[in-house]
Amino acid sequence: MRAGLRRAGESGLSGHFNRWAATYDRSWMQRSFRRVHTAVLEILRQEGWEAGTVLDVGCGTGLLLEKLARVRPEARMIGVDPAERMVEVARGKYGNSPRFRFEVGSAEQLPLPDESVDLVLSTVSAHHWPDLDAGLREIARVLRPGGHVLIADIHLRGNFRIIAPILRILRGEQLHSADDFRRAFESASLGVVYQRPLRDTRGWVLGTAGVKPGRERIGGASAPPTTTCSRGS
Numbered sequence: 387m388r389a390g391l392r393r394a395g396e397s398g399l400s401g402h403f404n405r406w407a408a409t410y411d412r413s414w415m416q417r418s419f420r421r422v423h424t425a426v427l428e429i430l431r432q433e434g435w436e437a438g439t440v441l442d443v444g445c446g447t448g449l450l451l452e453k454l455a456r457v458r459p460e461a462r463m464i465g466v467d468p469a470e471r472m473v474e475v476a477r478g479k480y481g482n483s484p485r486f487r488f489e490v491g492s493a494e495q496l497p498l499p500d501e502s503v504d505l506v507l508s509t510v511s512a513h514h515w516p517d518l519d520a521g522l523r524e525i526a527r528v529l530r531p532g533g534h535v536l537i538a539d540i541h542l543r544g545n546f547r548i549i550a551p552i553l554r555i556l557r558g559e560q561l562h563s564a565d566d567f568r569r570a571f572e573s574a575s576l577g578v579v580y581q582r583p584l585r586d587t588r589g590w591v592l593g594t595a596g597v598k599p600g601r602e603r604i605g606g607a608s609a610p611p612t613t614t615c616s617r618g619s
């Protein structure tokens with residue numbers, strides 16, 4: 387019941403993440419989150435997507451952007467999260483670097499201008515968004531034509547799907563199927579270029595990537611998909 391109340395309003399959910407912010411980086415769950423970050427960085431390395439300005443939606447304390455900054459020294463990093471304390475912790479760690487910027491905001495209302503970002507990432511966050519379609523529409527709005535998005539989120543497979551409605555009622559979490567992600571991408575006019583479980587996550591985390599149609603880029607960023615799509619919901 388306590389957790390069920392979290393969804394009563396965004397402040398309730400943010401309250402949970404605000405309380406977690408101070409200890410988030412030391413949480414036992416980082417062991418799993420680290421694997422997700424590593425798999426995402428590996429996909430970016432393989433695909434070679436342009437990363438001039440990168441946005442992390444639901445960035446928490448900025449750990450993914452920190453790792454990405456090390457391998458993409460030319461990129462500028464923007465993190466957005468509705469939990470003010472998460473944003474404060476991220477600013478405390480990286481605020482002195484002109485390459486990093488952290489803003490309070492949600493996937494459904496990104497505090498960024500149209501077509502201002504080359505690459506959008508999001509890890510283990512989308513199941514907290516109250517409206518996946520609205521989040522994808524906002525992501526499509528801020529992406530530059532030819533820009534890419536990669537959403538990595540928890541994914542229940544097979545018989546485990548039975549617990550999705552329970553999690554929705556008790557925790558307000560909306561675990562989406564592979565088809566849900568495909569539909570949300572497509573309804574935001576984002577072409578799906580990649581969908582598969584992430585490496586080393588035992589199939590619990592699904593990566594779905596898309597491209598915003600638009601001008602051809604040097605390096606073929608908006609060229610046809612290079613990676614096989616797999617449905618596997």
Ligand SMILES: C[S@@+](CC[C@H](N)C(=O)[O-])C[C@H]1O[C@@H](n2cnc3c(N)ncnc32)[C@H](O)[C@@H]1O
Nearest residue numbers: 403444445446469492493509510511514515516
């Ligand atoms: C489990 S944490 C993951 C943080 C980070 N992406 C990482 O990989 O460490 C989930 C994050 O999603 C954020 N979140 C919750 N609702 C959101 C929304 N509507 N839009 C964007 N982010 C949201 C939370 O505040 C929290 O920081």
